Amino acid sequence: MPPTILLADIGGTTTRIARAGLDGAAFDVRVEPNDGYGSLEEMFGAYLGSLSGERPRAGVLAIAGPVDGDDVRMTNRAWSFRRPALASALGLDALAVLNDFAALAHGVRSLGRSDLIQVGVGHAKEGAPILVCGPGTGLGTATLIPHPEKKSYEVLPGEGGHVRLGAVTADEARIVAHLVRELGPVSVEHVLSGPGLVRLHRILSGETATSHAIIQSALGGHARELESCHVFLRLLGRITGDYCLLVRALGGVFIAGGVGAAMAPLFAASPFRKAFEEHPPYHEHLASITVQVVVHPTPGLVGAAAVGRRLLAAL
Template sequence: MTSTVLLADIGGTTTRIARAGADGVPFDIRLEANDSYGSLEELLHAYLASLSGEPPRCAALAIAGPIDGDDVRLTNRDWRFSTRKLAEDLSFARLSVLNDFEAFAHGLPLLTREDLLEVGTGRAVPGAPMLLCGPGTGLGTALIIPREDGHEVLPSEAGHMRLGAVTTDEARIVAHLVRDLGPVSVEHVLSGPGLVRLHRILSGESLSSHAIIKAALDGQRQEKESCHVFLRLLGRVLGDLALAFDAKGGVFVGGGVGRAMAHLFAESPLRDAFEEHPPYRDRLALVPIHVVMHATPGLVGIGEIGRRLLVDA
């Protein structure tokens, strides 16, 4: 049996990489800036070369993009690779490649209460579908459907749905975005780059998403307003998706931007926008929302996939 498996959660901006043993628990965790590497192959080679002892002969990769066959492309980074060639080049006997939020979703049942921050109140219906959605470099989504023998995960590209406007300020935002980008998708706003666009439209200032969120947490009026508009739109989209999939098992907000904004959620319009879907306000009021606060939830999920690879090796 292979002793360890290589794990990687590969986002548009950052890759979280680790190893795991038969328990699937990540160790030797590193966070790598993707801009430091010319390709995914280069990043993985560098990590493997730094290890001592026998290298992993299996790998499980979570990719920020759809997985439709051997040719894999990241949605928000100009990286692509062949799964077959990657396995050959890195001497992997087994390689599993999943969408990043699909992998994240596999780890959701393994998280504890300490890993979650509740937004408002609600009570999950046991056995009902659960929605995972989170802003980062893009907007990831996945659906978790409990089964008698575990759960099934359905990946989604809902971040590329079209963004609509309900209020006059939202109409102005969408009009600006249409002028700059053409057809506007949800993740054109509900993402790190989207928050930058939104704040520039509302304030005229160009700040990084990190600077906007930090200023909002420090109580700066304009940045806080931008974050509240962002969270209002996020709440509405989460409500749309919760109704689409009848996600009475709960809604979970992940992603680096979601986690960074977590302590702005309570006083923001997010929960009200989530519920404001007549005639189903009362129905959505019962659905719990939690922000995932775990630092590397994608590695938890891909670790579970890696564990299965080792068991079957």
């Protein structure tokens, strides 16, 4: 059997694991609930122990948290590890670890039409920065920076979910004030995430439900849940517009993350696009930018595989 690489997209709630060869096509894909394991070593050990044939020689892990060296700690889960020790424990000759949205950014340009849903009008300017952001257990961000002379892009990871959340309308001010009393300083992902949607819906309706239940009820046309999702998407649109202005993302915007994908059918009729564009005096600038929601089931693995092909070829 040709050499393979271990791929994983490790979120705060679930982990997607797979193998791939030099062609980058993922196989043996599994989705594991993180609560079922005490550590990453335990999770990967169970996965590798169930495989037949030669074990992977290298690995690429996309993880929900900052990656600044060999000591890695997740943001929304109490898991940490040292990269060399984990590579040794899994029997890997090489192991690359990168932020989950950095991995997404490596893969978005290879996604097909069926993997994306466009929101509003706009176009992508070739050779311009591309923004990748979106809500899941937290809110992730990354930017693709073009290198025209190399005809390639460099991925710049970000931590945009942890910038402070402000308000521009009376109802947003009420939401932020409520959250300040509850949490203290309020960051963007305190609202724009799965747990954030739960908080937002509780503030707006007085009801408590899971993010999945809220989205499913909104998709079914239930008024209170639909209102909560529309407020969520309005805030997401405004914040995404803010991020676009910071990097002049004329190459387009990809909204990723599990919550973003689940809400994909709600974007068109929501205030998202209006809030995205409503940044005077740059309305026309933002109106020209294409925004697409990623609905591919494992986009993080696509990006991890792109990195993995180069890693495997170098062994």
